[in-house]
Amino acid sequence: MLEVENLHVHYGGIHALRGVSISVGQGEIVTIIGANGAGKSTLLNAISGIVKTSEGAMTFKGSPLPTASCAIVKQGICQVPEGRLVFANLTVLDNLMLGAYLRHDHKAIKSDLDRVYELFPRLRERAGQMAGTLSGGEQQMLTIGRGLMSDPELVLLDEPSLGLAPILVETIFQVIEDIRKAGKTLLLVEQNAHKALSTADRAYVLEQGQIVKSGNARELLDDPSIQESYLGVKQ
């Protein structure tokens, strides 16, 4: 579904991505794990058209990915950004409706809104409240719900569990499974390697802007070097 080939990104003199190639198939959950500064968010931002790529090719459903971020959303790729980034001065409902900014099919928008409320009943209760007054966990739910409102085929999730209490982390990962069951494809960036690898089908390990390992997520979970570097298991 999504093919990224030999992607390079520079921030001024910093070479953040050094020839990254990944592929994501229809209906899969693919995860990218790696340490801070490995380039995980940069990769998602490159796919979303937020950062410029200096080299490489990306195709989505067989055709080249547009470069403008709004055109990419229109194609059916949405990013749920790290750090929530809700529109704090707008209501929860406004935030969700901005997720559907490019859509005009009012009936389908309404039914997607109901589906988001089913996924996160808390958001329905707080629909009229300013998004900035929500707790961190609720803001994360809102960010995910807002992303789903664009009716994406591919959802890019950036660190959805960051800074959340363990019980909320469980909820978020449950929702990730639910989103897949609803027919979406997910590309998940996580520092919580254990949760990510137990949820995903396939995984890539990103180190200093390069993919150093890839394969079946369960197998990587049992891989001794992964266990030592990312799961804190002492050999």
Add this chain to the structure above:
Amino acid sequence: MAQFLQQMINGLSIGSVYALMAVGYSLVYSIMSFSNFAHGGVIMLGSYFGFYLLTLAHWAFPAAFVGAALCSAGLAVIVERVAYRPLRLRNAPFLYFIISAMGASIFLENFVVATIGPTFRTYPTVLPRAPIEIGSVYIGRLDIMIFIISAVCLALLVYFLDRTKVGKAVQATAHNARAAKLMGINTDLVITLVFAIGGLLAGVAGVMFGMKYTVYPQMGGITIKSFIAAVFGGLGSLPGAVIGSLILGIMETLISGYFSSQFRDLISFTLLIAVLVFRPMGLMGKATEEKA
């Protein structure tokens, strides 16, 4: 008492023109986080557009008014394209934007001096000069018109920002441009739109200011007052800009009426400094960040 009421009404009238100007500053500030000093130049040229559409093209006043507003909107968009967009595409630090804005402002002023000339011009009389008498209070027809037009423009702006989808996209872009992009919002288009709206209001304000006083190349400098009002109210906050402007307008007329018009500006600037010292975020500016 009658005199006080009259001063209050004059103050509201001039304050509402400051509000139109201040809202333009605030809108651009809320999206791009820099003070668009070229705004004064757009207001000044808006005043000239209106003047020439009335005197040279002999348009009817309502047509000239709308025409001047549209020309100013176009000019504001051109200023954004030429002076700011190239900086934006290179992620230039905000200081560069301010310097570019000052350059654009000086350019516009001198362009008018060099082409049209430095002389003061007076708008033709559009409304009868005789004031309306209510009891013992005399109100200028122009003052009433200025207040009504400003109020309608501001109400339309609030409606647009709070009730329409595109207005919400403007607010979203102001809050976080990257997140807005991820929603599929074309933030470049939003910025163009914000400059167009600011320019439209600048044109309206310019024509009304020209009618109340005179038209001259340096009149953009008077918009420093609307900038004071915007800072006083809280830069980036539209209600703040409006309230700050009305307070400034009323204060100015009261000071001129009861004390001395020579002290008017001295007191306005003292007010600005006092606000910046005691409440740097302005009356209604954002005091703290939102909850993390």
